[in-house]
Amino acid sequence: MKFADLHLHTNFSDGTWTPEELVLQAQKGGLSCIAVTDHDTVEACERAAAACAAVKMEFIPGAELTAEYEDTELHVLGYFLDARNKKLLAEIAKFQAVRQNRIHEMVARINELGVPLKAESVFALANCKSPGRPHVARAMVKAGLVKSLDEAFERFLKKGRPAWVPKSKISALEAVELVHHAGGLAVMAHPGLNRTDSIIPALVSAGLDGIECFHTKHSTAMSERYLEIADKYHLLVTGGSDCHGFSKGKPLIGTVKLPYEHVQKMKEYRSKETAAPSIATK
Ligand SMILES: [Zn+2]
């Protein structure tokens, strides 16, 4: 039986592996197909695609967009994205500028608390255009300012903590539209983590294509619940480990194995959409 992992991060966002290292691990884990879904960027896709081609693994270019709906943050996964789509790249440049400003703000607040963290050290460690809180936490550990990533989050970075800075995000409906504009399928990420079930109908009307039923942090009961929801709204079913490499202990790759038939359904759905433009513009 063939398996896929459709939720993976590289060091182009807050993962620790390069695209090539990720593909090597996917190969070791016996996966037949992977999608790279870095936060607010598609930069890793070209290298990951080349690395997959070299080992004859199927690759799906993706991204995980940070979005919000009525003040609730949620993540929208895009699959089969055209990683060179102009509008997508322009929006990504804006997301990245927001992320970089947010790092400066968080560091300023940390400094106000008497902790001498330097923004440059965060950017140097992140070494990517989509820096985020995990990079701030890692830079704090590296500088010896806290003992662990957990301490950095608990004392400073968690929502409601003194260095937490809200992030301006695009609306979830715009995220779905952007994914479609770039030729992709829009999928709601880890709904069990966000507790945002009430907004699913609105996303479905906006053209949501699928829902991530299988995720490392979903219990079996949660997965079953979202499989029922997928069935009810005729949504595609996806799943992935949300592996960030070695960022938090043992790598998660391989902990969620999506049966390949779901990838097959995504591809069939796409080919139907291209054949019938009326559905594509729903
Ligand atoms: Zn997420």
Ligand SMILES: [Zn+2]
């Ligand atoms: Zn993720």
